[in-house]
Amino acid sequence: MSVSLNSSRPMSAANPAGGTSPAVVLRDLTMTFPGTRGGEPIRVLDRINLSVADGEFVCLVGPSGCGKSTILNILGGFQRATAGEAIVEGEPVRGPDPRRIFVFQECAVFPWLTVERNIGFGLLHRSRAERAQIIDHYVEMVGLTGFKKAYPRELSGGMRQRVELARALAANPEIIYMDEPFGALDYFTRFKMRTDLVTIWQRERKTIVFVTHDIDEAVQLADRVVVLSARPARVEAIYPVPLPRPRSLSDPAYLETRDKILATIGLGLQKNGVK
Amino acid sequence: MIPTEVLTGVQSLLTPDLPPPAPGPSAAPSRFPMGAILLPLGVAAVTLNAWQLAVFFTESQVFPTPLQALEGIWELAAKGVLHRYAISSLFRVIWSFLAAVAVGVPFGLLLGWSTRAAQAFNPILQVLRPISPIAWIPLAILWFGLSELAPMYLIFYASVFPITVAAMASVQSIQLNYVRAARNFGLSRLQMFLHVILPATLPQILTGLRIALGIAWLVVVAAEMVVVNPQSGGLGYLILDSRSAGRYDLVVAGMLIIGVIGFILDLLVRQVERLDDIRWGYVSK
Numbered sequence: 206m207s208v209s210l211n212s213s214r215p216m217s218a219a220n221p222a223g224g225t226s227p228a229v230v231l232r233d234l235t236m237t238f239p240g241t242r243g244g245e246p247i248r249v250l251d252r253i254n255l256s257v258a259d260g261e262f263v264c265l266v267g268p269s270g271c272g273k274s275t276i277l278n279i280l281g282g283f284q285r286a287t288a289g290e291a292i293v294e295g296e297p298v299r300g301p302d303p304r305r306i307f308v309f310q311e312c313a314v315f316p317w318l319t320v321e322r323n324i325g326f327g328l329l330h331r332s333r334a335e336r337a338q339i340i341d342h343y344v345e346m347v348g349l350t351g352f353k354k355a356y357p358r359e360l361s362g363g364m365r366q367r368v369e370l371a372r373a374l375a376a377n378p379e380i381i382y383m384d385e386p387f388g389a390l391d392y393f394t395r396f397k398m399r400t401d402l403v404t405i406w407q408r409e410r411k412t413i414v415f416v417t418h419d420i421d422e423a424v425q426l427a428d429r430v431v432v433l434s435a436r437p438a439r440v441e442a443i444y445p446v447p448l449p450r451p452r453s454l455s456d457p458a459y460l461e462t463r464d465k466i467l468a469t470i471g472l473g474l475q476k477n478g479v480k
Numbered sequence: 481m482i483p484t485e486v487l488t489g490v491q492s493l494l495t496p497d498l499p500p501p502a503p504g505p506s507a508a509p510s511r512f513p514m515g516a517i518l519l520p521l522g523v524a525a526v527t528l529n530a531w532q533l534a535v536f537f538t539e540s541q542v543f544p545t546p547l548q549a550l551e552g553i554w555e556l557a558a559k560g561v562l563h564r565y566a567i568s569s570l571f572r573v574i575w576s577f578l579a580a581v582a583v584g585v586p587f588g589l590l591l592g593w594s595t596r597a598a599q600a601f602n603p604i605l606q607v608l609r610p611i612s613p614i615a616w617i618p619l620a621i622l623w624f625g626l627s628e629l630a631p632m633y634l635i636f637y638a639s640v641f642p643i644t645v646a647a648m649a650s651v652q653s654i655q656l657n658y659v660r661a662a663r664n665f666g667l668s669r670l671q672m673f674l675h676v677i678l679p680a681t682l683p684q685i686l687t688g689l690r691i692a693l694g695i696a697w698l699v700v701v702a703a704e705m706v707v708v709n710p711q712s713g714g715l716g717y718l719i720l721d722s723r724s725a726g727r728y729d730l731v732v733a734g735m736l737i738i739g740v741i742g743f744i745l746d747l748l749v750r751q752v753e754r755l756d757d758i759r760w761g762y763v764s765k
Contacts, residue, residue: 283660303666313657316760317679327665329675358760376665 226295228380228412229257229280233289236275249275251437252289262406262413264423266466267433267441273416274310276438277384280414281307294379303327306373310385312365314357314372320344321353323368327376343371346405363394367401374405380412387422399425403450420470424463425452432469442469544729552733561718566741568714569700572628573745576635577696584640584692585685588647589677598648605644613638613699617706628712631703638699639692646688650681683753683761690749697742715741 236250249272257263265273278284279291282300291298293305301307306327314323321340328336344353347367357365366386373381387395399422406413406426417423423430424446432441444466446452452459528546535545544552556562591598591605613634624630654677662676704716713721715738722730753762 281660281664283663301660301663301666303664305664307660307664309657309661311655311657313655313661315658315661315676315679317682317757326661326675329665329667329671356756356760 226259227256228259228261228294229255229414230292231255231276231280231289232292234276234279234286234291235288236272236279236284237287248437250286251439253433253438253440255431255440255443257412257414260410260412262415262426262428263431264415264417264427264429265431265433266417266420266423266470267438268435268470269418271433271436272438273418273433274384277307277382277414277416281305281382283307303376304378305380305382306376306378308366308369308373308381308383308386310388312357312362312369312389314365314368316357318356319353320349320355320357320360320368323357324371324375326372339375343375346374346408347371348401361394363390363398366390366398370402370405374409374411378411380414383413383415385417386415388417388419395419395422400451402426403452407450420463420466421454424459424466425454430462430466432466442466444469542726542728544732548729549732549736552727552729553737556718556730556733556737561713562737565713565715565718566737568712569704569716570741572632572703572714573635573693573696573700576632576700577639577693579632580636580640580643580692580696581689583636584643585647588644588685588688589651589681591644592648592651592681593677602648605641609641609645614702617703620703621707624707626707626709628709630707631700631714634703634707635696635699639696642692642695643685643688646691647681647685650684650688651677653684654680679757682758686749686753686758686761690746690753693745693749694742697738697745701738 231253234250234253234255236248238247238249240246253276255263265276267273275284279286280293280298282298282302282305293302315326318326321344324340324343325336328339331339340353344350347370349364349367349371352360352364357368360368370386387398390398403426415423415426420430427446430444430446432444433439434441444462446462448456448458448462531546535543553562556565587601591601616634616637620630620633624633658676658680659672662672667675700714701716701719704714705720708714708717710717710721715734719731719734722728722734753759
């Protein structure tokens with residue numbers, strides 16, 4: 206693995222080696238925020254090491270405020286790490302990039318644009334006809350048929366997140382970063398959104414790095430669940446979830462994985478308490 | 481200020497994932513709009529009656545009754561003074577206001593976007609802003625004499641600050657997510673400005689413009705009382721001129737006209753707020 210990491214050429218999705226080239230590599234990623242008003246500097250991330258394979262769906266879970274979102278913000282190019290490296294598709298992250306689209310927790314759908322114009326936002330460079338075709342495709346995929354001309358204010362919270370997901374997909378990125386995208390939704394909507402996200406991901410096969418504090422959500426969605434410790438975040442454990450999708454929430458294998466993760470988090474908290 | 485996303489997020493906890501009902505123009509369209517029409521008419525009737533009675537009981541010889549004021553308006557209209565003066569005032573307000581928009585909006589956007597520009601200019605802005613335009617009258621006369629430029633300078637001065645401050649605040653309060661999303665999609669600076677900054681700030685800027693236009697209309701009347709060429713006149717001049725002639729019916733008539741025109745100006749700006757691309761900034765959900 207380290208051989209391919211050190212190569213400086215960008216790694217393409219169609220890797221003849223069989224998809225082993227990672228889409229995302231974090232090496233000793235560390236983030237320290239300066240303390241406010243002369244306080245101690247706050248270390249948020251402590252030497253995070255992680256590799257996400259091309260086409261993989263990875264969930265980062267951890268207690269609230271542990272720095273999960275900070276990892277995503279660094280990957281998205283919105284923040285700069287204090288130390289360590291964030292390498293995406295073979296290149297260090299230098300800033301936001303349309304090849305990797307961020308889906309925000311708090312809806313970032315533009316309220317002044319209709320659904321279709323929001324979804325077409327990443328397609329400003331395309332011709333009108335192409336744009337219309339792509340928009341139609343994704344409107345249908347996320348289940349918003351009939352709402353193309355609606356404004357976000359006329360939609361429910363779940364539908365707005367669908368618009369944002371469609372906007373991300375329409376830009377045809379290689380990676381999608383999702384920062385607790387269903388965090389503000391009610392239980393039923395969240396449940397439905399997860400199911401639909403799995404279906405869409407199976408169709409589109411984008412690499413997804415998904416941050417959540419909901420263990421159920423992580424186990425239901427991810428190929429691998431990365432458990433982070435409380436602040437400063439370290440990688441506590443990584444659990445592969447080798448279950449076929451769609452996953453049943455009552456499947457014993459599912460429950461076993463979930464309980465293992467819960468135990469890890471419990472241990473993680475205890476460890477910190479002892480210190 | 482709580483972002484609307486938070487509010488709707490909370491609300492969506494209470495309701496299933498269905499779109500909220502389409503917002504209609506009014507809650508109960510089938511019934512007679514009693515609240516919107518009858519109530520203000522009732523208040524107007526009471527006010528006019530109180531006015532009439534006050535004049536009657538004080539036996540005032542100079543203060544006009546509502547009817548006399550109305551006759552005053554008629555007289556001014558018949559003499560052709562009304563529309564000439566109204567146009568003079570509107571001309572000054574509109575051109576000075578447009579100049580203030582042309583200066584205040586770009587300048588405010590710049591101050592909102594660039595921390596350095598804000599650091600450099602904000603203090604002097606905050607010192608100039610509280611100086612009443614009336615305090616500028618001596619200097620306006622000194623610089624521009626009794627030309628059109630004197631009142632127009634005062635109107636410009638009074639309206640440029642609220643516009644600048646509104647534009648500045650509107651950029652500063654853009655949700656970080658909008659800017660990040662736009663950067664994520666690789667927009668150029670110009671695209672960013674046209675597709676995100678401008679639409680995101682428009683509702684707040686428009687509110688600033690509405691306030692500024694109201695102030696401009698207040699200031700034109702004050703300015704015309706002091707620094708105006710009698711040849712071109714104006715509604716402020718009309719009031720002062722009528723007072724000199726002892727015609728208080730025309731004074732009150734002029735005041736009513738000022739009020740009505742101000743109301744219409746505000747109504748026109750409000751129409752802009754209804755445009756679909758802007759309305760999101762005013763609806764609560």
